[in-house]
Amino acid sequence: MEILYTPFLLLFIIVSLLFLLRVLLFKTGLIYITKKWWRSIEDCFHVYQFFKVPEFNESMQENQLYHKVSIYLSSLASMEDSDYTNLFTGKKSNDIILHLDPNQVIDDYFLGARVSWINDDKSDTTCCRTLVLKVRRADKRRILRPYLQHIHITSDEVEQKKKGLKLYINIGSHEQNRRWRSVPFNHPSTFDTIVMDSDLKNKLKSDLESFLKTKQYYHRLGRAWKRSYLLYGPSGTGKSSFVAAMANFIGYDVYGIDLSRVLDDSDLKTLLLQTTSKSVILIEDLDRFLMDKSTGVSLSGVLNFMDGILNACCAEERIMVFTMNGKDHVDPAILRPGRIDVHIHFPLCDFAAFKTLANSYLGVKDHKLFPQVEEIFLTGASLSPAEIGELMLANRNSPSRALKSVITALQTDGDGRGSLNIRRQWTDNSSRKSTEDSGEHSGVFSKEGVHAMKDFRKLYGLLRFKSNKTSESFDMTPDRKDGQSYGS
Numbered sequence: 001m002e003i004l005y006t007p008f009l010l011l012f013i014i015v016s017l018l019f020l021l022r023v024l025l026f027k028t029g030l031i032y033i034t035k036k037w038w039r040s041i042e043d044c045f046h047v048y049q050f051f052k053v054p055e056f057n058e059s060m061q062e063n064q065l066y067h068k069v070s071i072y073l074s075s076l077a078s079m080e081d082s083d084y085t086n087l088f089t090g091k092k093s094n095d096i097i098l099h100l101d102p103n104q105v106i107d108d109y110f111l112g113a114r115v116s117w118i119n120d121d122k123s124d125t126t127c128c129r130t131l132v133l134k135v136r137r138a139d140k141r142r143i144l145r146p147y148l149q150h151i152h153i154t155s156d157e158v159e160q161k162k163k164g165l166k167l168y169i170n171i172g173s174h175e176q177n178r179r180w181r182s183v184p185f186n187h188p189s190t191f192d193t194i195v196m197d198s199d200l201k202n203k204l205k206s207d208l209e210s211f212l213k214t215k216q217y218y219h220r221l222g223r224a225w226k227r228s229y230l231l232y233g234p235s236g237t238g239k240s241s242f243v244a245a246m247a248n249f250i251g252y253d254v255y256g257i258d259l260s261r262v263l264d265d266s267d268l269k270t271l272l273l274q275t276t277s278k279s280v281i282l283i284e285d286l287d288r289f290l291m292d293k294s295t296g297v298s299l300s301g302v303l304n305f306m307d308g309i310l311n312a313c314c315a316e317e318r319i320m321v322f323t324m325n326g327k328d329h330v331d332p333a334i335l336r337p338g339r340i341d342v343h344i345h346f347p348l349c350d351f352a353a354f355k356t357l358a359n360s361y362l363g364v365k366d367h368k369l370f371p372q373v374e375e376i377f378l379t380g381a382s383l384s385p386a387e388i389g390e391l392m393l394a395n396r397n398s399p400s401r402a403l404k405s406v407i408t409a410l411q412t413d414g415d416g417r418g419s420l421n422i423r424r425q426w427t428d429n430s431s432r433k434s435t436e437d438s439g440e441h442s443g444v445f446s447k448e449g450v451h452a453m454k455d456f457r458k459l460y461g462l463l464r465f466k467s468n469k470t471s472e473s474f475d476m477t478p479d480r481k482d483g484q485s486y487g488s
């Protein structure tokens, strides 16, 4: 019997010992001592090469690589594993930044190889700090260059995320040296807060995302990596808010060019040359400036500006946005493909947009007054999202009162006598006419008329598609959901 038990007893003893060893290693921290020993043994069998990255060069100029490596190291999860790490608050109050303490080592893994960074900070004896990269000789040839490239890319990404966005405004031309003044760009608008057809919104988001990913593609075609958008529609329909949402979405700074402050064509070119990459360059109300001639810039100046970004040395990673109330009276040369890649129409509110606004502003998904509102929309009355938003904001404590005030405003507008209507006439004369003509202003339909109107839209969409084909630019209007009409 005793013989029978012996193997089980042995197994039991081994398992218990292993369990105890595990507890001993992990609970007491012996595991770290073991790892250190193992590492020293392993080190004896490898030849290492060291690369120093000093903070300053011989002329005491800052070494950008040191800065990039520091940012990169701070982003590594293994930073938390080093014996001593300094903790600092970042720019935002809830940010914590980790910095390696002098003479501390952290490991990093790249393409299957382990490398180490040592903070060789002898600030008490010498003037500058140095980060030392330790790489196995056997891995050096394979990983060193791609690893440094990886550090560049990662640190740029980290910095881009950390730095808040900026809004640049062109200042008077008399201050020749400083053409742009920047302020922090904290616009709260995002694609979630913009009320627009959800299919269109998703298409625009993926258009932007694919732009960001296609640097190589653009270069292969020999084209500058840039994209131009035209946002057109009546006042208060969200064009400016959309630009802010775009900038927030892709993390680009915004350069807003105030054409009234631009002296002449060459002044406009100078402004463009002083913009930086990863930026949205915005010209608002371009149609108005061209019609009123209230700027020193000529049409050919604007055309050169739009083309200039193609040819200029610093044309990379730019998004150009132009806003207009209507594009009917704009010289077709401005709208030609290459100058404008995507046309986006911003219509007045329809019932669907109204419901989205009611949900966001009043927290109301349904209401007994909704059918009445819908009926008024069907008579052709409409207001801009800005006008409806203001009425809802003013009465946000009482949804019924808010909806009644919207109904009254819509009725006034529907009769064509209201102040809102009159107010809009000088801002969206042409654009509203064109949207109504084209059926894009959905409020004009009666319920029976919707199908007929849809057929008309399909036909209209196809016609537009054909004309887009020739022009090779997107024309994005919210009513064209079938995708056919998005020419490319």
Ligand SMILES: Nc1ncnc2c1ncn2[C@@H]1O[C@H](COP(=O)(O)OP(=O)(O)OP(=O)(O)O)[C@@H](O)[C@H]1O
Binding pocket: 193, 194, 195, 196, 233, 234, 235, 236, 237, 238, 239, 240, 241, 242, 325, 346, 385, 386, 387, 389
């Ligand atoms: N589509 C929309 N979605 C959400 N909010 C909107 C929308 N349109 C307008 N608004 C609200 O109305 C206000 C004015 O909008 P915005 O300035 O973007 O309009 P705009 O089209 O640029 O007008 P303008 O042509 O007069 O410059 C914004 O503060 C925003 O809150």
Ligand SMILES: [Mg+2]
Binding pocket: 239, 240, 241, 284, 323
């Ligand atoms: Mg605007």
